[in-house]
Structure formats: structure tokens, C-alpha cells
Amino acid sequence: MTEDAPRPETPEDDSSPLESSPLTRDRLAKYRRVMDAGGFPYSFRRTDTASDLIERFPDLEPGASSGETVTVAGRLMNTREMGKLIFAVVSDLSGKIQLFVDKRTLGDEAFDAFRDLDAGDWIGATGEVIVTKRGELSVRISAFELLQKSLRPLPDKWHGLKDVEQRSRRRYLDLLANEDARTVALTRAKIVSELRRQFEDRGYVEVETPVLLAQATGATAKPFETRHSALDMDMYLRIATELYLKRLVVGGIERVFEIGRIFRNEGIDATHNPEFTMLESYEAFADFNDIMTLVEEVVVACAVVATGGSEITYDGRGVNLAGPYKRATMLELTRGAVGEDVDYDTPVHELRALVLRHGIEPEDHWGSGKLIDALFDALVEETLWEPIFVTEHPIETSPLARRHRDKPHVTERFELFIAGAEYANAFSELNDPFDQQARFEDQAAASAAGDEEAHPIDEDYIRALEYGLPPTGGLGIGVDRLVMLLTDKHHIREVILFPTMRRQKRDDS
RNA sequence: GGGCCUGUAGCUCCAAUGGCAGAGCAGCGGACUUUUAAUCCGAAGCGUGUGGGUUCGAGUCCCACCGGGCCCA
Numbered sequence: 001m002t003e004d005a006p007r008p009e010t011p012e013d014d015s016s017p018l019e020s021s022p023l024t025r026d027r028l029a030k031y032r033r034v035m036d037a038g039g040f041p042y043s044f045r046r047t048d049t050a051s052d053l054i055e056r057f058p059d060l061e062p063g064a065s066s067g068e069t070v071t072v073a074g075r076l077m078n079t080r081e082m083g084k085l086i087f088a089v090v091s092d093l094s095g096k097i098q099l100f101v102d103k104r105t106l107g108d109e110a111f112d113a114f115r116d117l118d119a120g121d122w123i124g125a126t127g128e129v130i131v132t133k134r135g136e137l138s139v140r141i142s143a144f145e146l147l148q149k150s151l152r153p154l155p156d157k158w159h160g161l162k163d164v165e166q167r168s169r170r171r172y173l174d175l176l177a178n179e180d181a182r183t184v185a186l187t188r189a190k191i192v193s194e195l196r197r198q199f200e201d202r203g204y205v206e207v208e209t210p211v212l213l214a215q216a217t218g219a220t221a222k223p224f225e226t227r228h229s230a231l232d233m234d235m236y237l238r239i240a241t242e243l244y245l246k247r248l249v250v251g252g253i254e255r256v257f258e259i260g261r262i263f264r265n266e267g268i269d270a271t272h273n274p275e276f277t278m279l280e281s282y283e284a285f286a287d288f289n290d291i292m293t294l295v296e297e298v299v300v301a302c303a304v305v306a307t308g309g310s311e312i313t314y315d316g317r318g319v320n321l322a323g324p325y326k327r328a329t330m331l332e333l334t335r336g337a338v339g340e341d342v343d344y345d346t347p348v349h350e351l352r353a354l355v356l357r358h359g360i361e362p363e364d365h366w367g368s369g370k371l372i373d374a375l376f377d378a379l380v381e382e383t384l385w386e387p388i389f390v391t392e393h394p395i396e397t398s399p400l401a402r403r404h405r406d407k408p409h410v411t412e413r414f415e416l417f418i419a420g421a422e423y424a425n426a427f428s429e430l431n432d433p434f435d436q437q438a439r440f441e442d443q444a445a446a447s448a449a450g451d452e453e454a455h456p457i458d459e460d461y462i463r464a465l466e467y468g469l470p471p472t473g474g475l476g477i478g479v480d481r482l483v484m485l486l487t488d489k490h491h492i493r494e495v496i497l498f499p500t501m502r503r504q505k506r507d508d509s
Numbered sequence: 510g511g512g513c514c515u516g517u518a519g520c521u522c523c524a525a526u527g528g529c530a531g532a533g534c535a536g537c538g539g540a541c542u543u544u545u546a547a548u549c550c551g552a553a554g555c556g557u558g559u560g561g562g563u564u565c566g567a568g569u570c571c572c573a574c575c576g577g578g579c580c581c582a
Contacts, residue, residue, distance in 0.1 A: 022536075022537080022553085022554070023518095023536060024536095026536080026537080027536095062543095078545090078546080080545070080547050081541085081544095081547090082541055082542060082543075082548090083542060084541085084542050085541085085542040085543070085544080086542095086544090087544045087545070102542060102543090118536085119536095133543045133544090134543060134544070134545075136543085136544080153519045154520080155521085156519090156520035156521050156533090156535070156546095157520085157534065157535070157546065158521080159520065159521040159534080160521085161520070161521090163516095163520085163521095164577070164578070165578085166577095269579095361582095501576090502575090502576070502577085503576095504575085
């Protein structure tokens with residue numbers, strides 16, 4: 001802002017919904033009084049947060065005064081009035097601290113002004129640190145300042161805000177009313193920070209690859225479509241970062257990662273949001289075995305910052321995240337579940353019959369790999385509780401993964417499953433341009449045969465491979481899912497601050 | 510896309526069979542100098558997501574629409 005914009009008028013007529021509601025009318029009147037008297041402050045200096053005080057004064061006896069004066073600031077959450085005495089709770093990001101407001105210390109005029117405050121107001125207050133007779137660390141205030149008025153009433157002080165829709169749509173209310181919501185948001189930040197540190201410490205370089213693309217490649221998903229006006233061109237939001245990150249390895253960035261938003265134009269449910277966060281990493285000269293070790297270390301490190309240890313509770317059950325994790329091939333797990341000695345050589349018609357018997361409707365273009373994958377999906381996934389690396393996915397369903405060095409039909413790939421859900425997907429990267437070309441062509445054929453999940457061909461990516469991708473181990477981690485696991489949340493909207501929601505009709509109340 | 514459930518005061522929730530729409534908290538007025546969801550006294554506040562319909566009478570039954578939830582595809 002370089003110009004003086006005209007100051008917007010506080011609404012003064014009865015058409016304002018704040019004016020017409022008895023719940024907000026008084027607050028609005030107080031707001032105007034402050035504005036008429038010169039307005040609210042532009043800044044405020046505090047000396048301590050709530051948790052600072054708790055750390056600094058651990059040993060004060062009930063009834064004691066510290067002799068130290070501090071200044072705190074936060075949102076006024078609750079007041080308990082006792083005649084010439086008020087106990088007030090102020091909440092800041094670090095926690096809560098009680099203000100001890102007595103008329104003798106504060107003076108008659110300021111005391112009455114304090115009584116005029118409303119729950120939700122932002123205030124700053126200065127006073128001596130004391131402990132009340134009942135043992136509550138408090139600030140006996142000698143002065144306070146209203147930093148900004150809250151014009152609307154707070155959610156229930158005891159029950160908080162429970163309505164799932166409101167909690168998601170108006171996350172600010174969720175955060176200010178529900179301590180758990182703040183904890184989850186902060187824990188997510190810690191986890192993302194730890195992920196970044198883990199990869200940086202291993203010499204990985206963080207990059208940003210394009211979100212807006214002429215072609216959405218690198219995964220099987222329906223993309224969001226948009227349009228670039230100046231280029232007069234249809235564009236797509238990325239569905240993965242994979243092919244761009246591997247181009248960077250071709251370019252010589254041997255260890256590279258990105259933590260980025262991915263967009264998939266698909267349904268919304270407990271584990272899917274149209275935009276979500278994925279970490280992808282690629283490491284030259286590593287194979288999928290190396291990446292397993294990396295994943296074990298990274299998962300434990302995240303668990304430690306989130307929960308303090310590697311033994312966590314999810315959905316009421318214990319999970320031990322300490323490695324090394326069990327390993328089993330997709331084929332052997334599927335065999336165990338169906339109780340038959342299936343293989344990738346098993347005739348397709350037999351596998352189709354087996355799949356049908358388990359209530360899955362196979363599509364015409366499915367080969368043995370996809371059929372076994374479908375059986376695994378339906379029968380095995382949700383039974384996997386303790387961490388396990390499921391390995392050796394079929395070539396058919398892994399068009400970007402390198403063929404297994406010893407076994408036909410399968411790739412050097414693994415997925416990490418914990419508590420019935422997938423958290424990581426990794427492989428020795430396919431770096432043979434001819435094989436990659438053939439895989440893309442298979443995908444194109446599948447697409448022509450009606451497979452809506454087939455990968456599109458990325459010609460330039462083939463060209464990049466022709467310049468040489470070194471042997472590389474790649475990894476994808478679903479960050480939202482990982483946060484869910486480590487915060488014991490069972491819906492993705494609980495770990496995404498502003499989950500995608502249907503447009504709500506305008507609500508002026 | 511299909512099925513089931515759901516929307517009542519600012520928030521959290523009650524309201525048999527259709528029969529005068531309620532409570533707690535918050536807010537408002539009052540008492541109280543050590544409270545912790547403070548307590549006590551008092552007076553208020555919603556016509557039930559929206560629009561239709563059935564009925565003497567609809568929060569409750571029916572239809573459509575707008576949101577939300579769960580399950581399935």
C-alpha cells in the first residue's frame with residue numbers, strides 16, 4: 001500500500017447483520033467507540049508467551065508473588081468475575097495463562113474497562129507474575145490494552161465447535177476453540193519440517209517443479225483442466241512430480257526431492273482430498289533396497305517429532321514404527337489370502353474367475369498382473385497392521401518401475417503399508433528409454449482398450465532418458481496420510497487446514 | 510453416480526404416537542476480592558437449511574432444491 005486508501009466506514013445503519021443481532025450489537029458499539037477514540041493499536045510488544053511463563057516460574061508457591069513484571073498478549077477466552085476481582089484466561093499460540101485482575105491493582109476506571117471486554121477480544125496485559133491461593137500461575141495486571149475487538153461470539157467454551165462442516169469451512173473457529181485442532185496443525189508443521197530436514201541432511205536438494213502443465217503425467221489419475229489465455233492453450237494441474245524430478249536427476253541433480261501439492265480430479269472421502277501433499281525423492285546410484293532403509297529412518301524420525309517415540313497408537317491399537325520392517329512380495333501375500341497357488345503365469349481366464357469369486361468385477365483389458373493386484377487390494381491391504389514393505393509389484397501396474405533383476409513379470413518396487421493403508425511407494429527407477437517407450441505404448445494400448453487410468457505418453461521424458469538416467473531409487477510419501485497416522489486422525493480433512501468443500505450458498509448471518 | 514442418515518438459539522444438545530419449541534453454555538441485568546466449565550439471583554433469545562405439498566394442526570409425514578455425514582461404485 002503506497003497510497004492512502006479511503007478508510008472503509010464501519011457500518012452504521014441497521015442493515016448490518018452485526019447491528020441487528022443482539023449477540024453482536026453491543027460488541028459493535030464498543031468497536032465503534034474505540035474507532036471514534038482513535039482506533040486500535042498497530043502493534044504490541046509482549047515479553048513472554050504463556051508457555052514462557054510456565055517455564056520461567058515453575059516453583060512459585062500458592063499465594064506467592066514473583067516480583068517480576070511481564071507483558072503477555074492473546075485472545076481473551078473466558079472471564080470469571082468475582083465482584084472486585086476477575087479471573088481471565090488469555091490464550092496465545094503457546095498455551096493459556098490466567099490474568100488476575102483486581103480492582104485495587106488496576107484502578108477503578110481500568111477495572112470497569114476490563115469488565116467491558118468480551119470473550120474473543122485480543123488483548124495485551126502487563127503485570128506481576130503471581131500464583132493464586134489455588135495455585136494457578138497468573139499475571140496480576142496493572143495495565144491492559146484492547147488490541148482488536150471480536151465482533152462475534154465464540155463457540156461453546158466447554159464443548160468447543162463440533163460440527164464437522166463448520167470446523168472445516170471455518171477452520172479459524174476450529175483452531176481458536178479446539179485445542180486439538182491446533183495441536184494437529186502444529187504437529188503437521190513439525191512433520192513436514194522433519195521430512196525436509198531428513199532429506200536435506202542426506203544431501204537431497206529441494207526443488208519446485210511445475211504445477212501447471214500441458215500434459216499431466218507420472219501417475220494414473222484424472223487431472224484438473226484449466227486454460228492459459230495468453231498461450232490459448234489447455235493446461236492441466238499436475239497429478240505427480242515424478243517425471244520432472246527424474247529429468248532433474250538426468251540433469252545431474254543426483255539427490256532431489258519436492259514436497260508439493262498434487263491435484264487429482266477424483267472423489268472425496270476419508271483418505272482422498274482433490275489437492276493433497278506428496279513428497280517425492282530421487283537418489284542416483286540407489287535401488288529400492290536402499291530406499292527401504294531410508295523410509296524406515298524417515299518414518300521413525302517423523303514419529304519422534306510428532307509423538308515423542310516410535311511406538312504410536314492408531315485407532316486404539318498400538319503400532320511399532322521402529323524398523324526394520326517386515327518384507328513380503330505382493331504375490332506371496334495374495335496367495336496366502338486367496339489360498340491358491342496363483343502366479344503371473346496362471347492363465348488369465350483362471351485369474352478372472354478367481355477375481356469374480358471374490359466379488360471384484362474385472363475389466364476386459366486386465367492382465368494377470370492387474371488381476372493379482374486387484375486381489376491384493378481387496379483381500380490383503382486392510383489386513384496389514386504392523387509396518388510392512390510389500391514388494392515386487394507386477395510390471396503391468398508399474399509402468400515407471402524397473403524390471404526386477406532376477407524375476408520375470410515383476411518390478412523392483414515396494415509400497416509401505418501400516419494400519420491397513422499405504423504410506424509410501426518406491427522403486428528402482430526404470431531408466432531404459434526403450435523399455436520405458438514400450439511401457440508407455442502398453443499404457444496407450446490399455447487406454448485405447450478402455451483403461452481410464454492408463455498413463456499418457458510423455459515424449460520428452462523418453463528423450464531425457466535417452467540422455468541417460470543413472471540407476472536411481474525413487475520414493476513417494478503421502479504426507480497427509482502420514483500426518484493422519486501420527487496424529488491418530490481417521491479423516492484427511494482433519495489434517496488439511498482447508499479441505500476442499502462444495503461451494504456454500506452465501507450466508508450473511 | 511447409487512443407498513442410508515442428517516440440518517432446531519451464537520455454540521453443545523433435548524422435543525412418544527403430527528398437538529402451544531426447550532435446556533446448558535455464551536450474551537444481557539444484579540451479588541460476590543482467590544476463581545478454574547466459578548457460584549447464586551433475574552430477565553431475555555430460536556418458529557426448526559430453502560421452497561412447495563398433505564393436514565383442523567408439521568421440527569416431526571411427502572416432494573424438490575441447498576449443505577453435511579457414512580457406506581458402496
